[in-house]
Amino acid sequence: MTRRSFESVAVGQALTEYRKVVTREDIAAYAEASLDRNPLHLDDEAARARGFDGIIGHGMFTMAHVATCLTEWAGDPGAITHIKAAFRAAVVPGDEMVAGGSVTALDPKTRRAKLEIWVTVDRGGSEEQAVRRSTAEVQLA
Amino acid sequence: MGEERKSLPTVRFSVTPEEIAAFADAIGDPSPVYRDEEAARAAGYEAQIAPPTFSMRMQMGFAHEIADAEGVDWELVLHGDQEFEQLAPIVAGREYDARAFEVGMRGRPPTRFLAIETDITDPETGEVVQRSRSTLICRDEA
Numbered sequence: 001m002t003r004r005s006f007e008s009v010a011v012g013q014a015l016t017e018y019r020k021v022v023t024r025e026d027i028a029a030y031a032e033a034s035l036d037r038n039p040l041h042l043d044d045e046a047a048r049a050r051g052f053d054g055i056i057g058h059g060m061f062t063m064a065h066v067a068t069c070l071t072e073w074a075g076d077p078g079a080i081t082h083i084k085a086a087f088r089a090a091v092v093p094g095d096e097m098v099a100g101g102s103v104t105a106l107d108p109k110t111r112r113a114k115l116e117i118w119v120t121v122d123r124g125g126s127e128e129q130a131v132r133r134s135t136a137e138v139q140l141a
Numbered sequence: 142m143g144e145e146r147k148s149l150p151t152v153r154f155s156v157t158p159e160e161i162a163a164f165a166d167a168i169g170d171p172s173p174v175y176r177d178e179e180a181a182r183a184a185g186y187e188a189q190i191a192p193p194t195f196s197m198r199m200q201m202g203f204a205h206e207i208a209d210a211e212g213v214d215w216e217l218v219l220h221g222d223q224e225f226e227q228l229a230p231i232v233a234g235r236e237y238d239a240r241a242f243e244v245g246m247r248g249r250p251p252t253r254f255l256a257i258e259t260d261i262t263d264p265e266t267g268e269v270v271q272r273s274r275s276t277l278i279c280r281d282e283a
Contacts, residue, residue, distance in 0.1 A: 001172065001184070020169060033160075033167035034197045039216055050217055051283035059220030064168035064194045071193065076184055077172050077230075080193045084224040 003076040006111040006140040015101040015115070018069040022057060024093045030061040056090035062130045063087075066099040066117045073101075074138045081112065082137035089121065089128045096122040101136065113138045146242035146258065149206060153264065154199050158233040161191050168192060178233075191231040194223075196239070196271055200259045203241035204277060207257055211246060213279040221254060221276035229270040231261065237270065238262045244274075251281035 020026075031037050036058055039046035044054040063085040071077040091097055101117035115138065119131035158178070165175035170192055173180035181189045208215050231237060244256035254276055261271040 001174070001180075003184075018169070026167075029167045033164040035201045036197065038218070046216065049283065060194060060197050060223065061168075063223055064170075064192065067193045068168055068170040071170055071172055077170070077174055077192055078184070078186065078190055078227075080227055082224075082226050083193055084222070086222040087220050 001075045003079050003141040004074055004138075006106070006108070006113075009103055009106060009113055009140060011103050011106060013103045015069050015073045015117075018065055018072070018099040019096060020065065021096050022091055022093055024055065027055060027057045027061060027093065030058055030064070034058065034060060036060065052090070054092065056092055059085075059087035059090075062091050062097065062099075062119050065097060066101065066119050066131055066134070069099040069101060070115070070117065070136055070138065074140075079139050080136060081139050082135070083117070084136070085117070085131045085134040087130065088132050089130045091119075091121055091130050092123075094123075097130065098122065099131075104135075111140050113140055146244055149203055149241045149243075151238045151240040152199070152202070153236055153238050155236050156191060156231060156233055158189050160198065161189050161195065161233050164195050164198065165192055168194070181233075186230060187232055188235075189233040191233070193225055193227060195231060196225070196259070196261050196273060199237070199239040199261065200241065200257075200273070200275070203239070203259060204257055204275065207241065207243050208255065208277065208279065211255065211279070213253075213255070214281070217280040217283060219278040219280070221278045223276075224274045226272045227270070228272070229263070229268065231270055236264060238264050246279075253279045255279050
């Protein structure tokens with residue numbers, strides 16, 4: 001994999017969407033990898049006692065997947081210089097999570113691209129925005 | 142930033158190739174730069190590098206500690222937003238110092254917003270490799 005070149009990018013260019021149907025096992029694996037073992041993410045009863053219908057995915061689980069979408073586009077994970085996400089809805093097991101983004105600005109001086117990024121969740125035909133109004137910056141080659 | 146920051150003691154972490162690979166698996170990122178030393182070298186790095194959000198592993202303990210000190214029920218905490226500024230890669234086989242700062246608690250019960258910043262520094266050079274900022278939503282009731 002090589003880092004994407006500045007010349008190959010245009011404002012409005014879309015990232016290839018990253019789609020994933022989320023399972024309880026995915027959330028549990030993220031809890032271990034990130035060391036965030038809050039019972040809200042692992043134990044249905046604990047989550048219900050805290051106002052949810054069952055376990056919810058970590059905000060960072062969602063953000064990490066939009067970062068994956070970005071690193072795949074950039075061709076080099078080290079190219080991501082900035083990433084900011086606002087969490088607006090929880091992802092739950094069974095949801096199809098779709099991460100995407102598009103280029104909003106290019107700076108020829110620094111050869112960096114600014115992007116808007118998002119994650120939507122398809123829950124039985126209705127769409128929710130899990131991550132919205134979020135941004136990233138990538139250092140292109 | 143520019144607000145007064147209360148800091149927690151610095152904690153030193155060793156970053157292993159195994160934990161980087163496990164993290165990359167958990168987030169579905171297939172890049173060989175996380176898993177294969179040769180691929181990482183070919184991309185210009187001294188060894189495997191960590192995914193952009195990897196440092197959550199180093200930060201979780203801080204967030205928990207600050208929330209506890211503020212009398213917040215950790216199990217009711219939700220993540221509001223998160224920001225990372227990456228200045229240099231986090232590389233397998235190296236050590237890093239993580240230092241968290243409590244930037245402030247805003248709002249009033251039952252919902253308050255706790256802002257935490259964390260700097261990850263390369264102890265060999267003293268340079269910050271990643272700065273991050275989290276807002277945690279602290280609820281007093283479900």
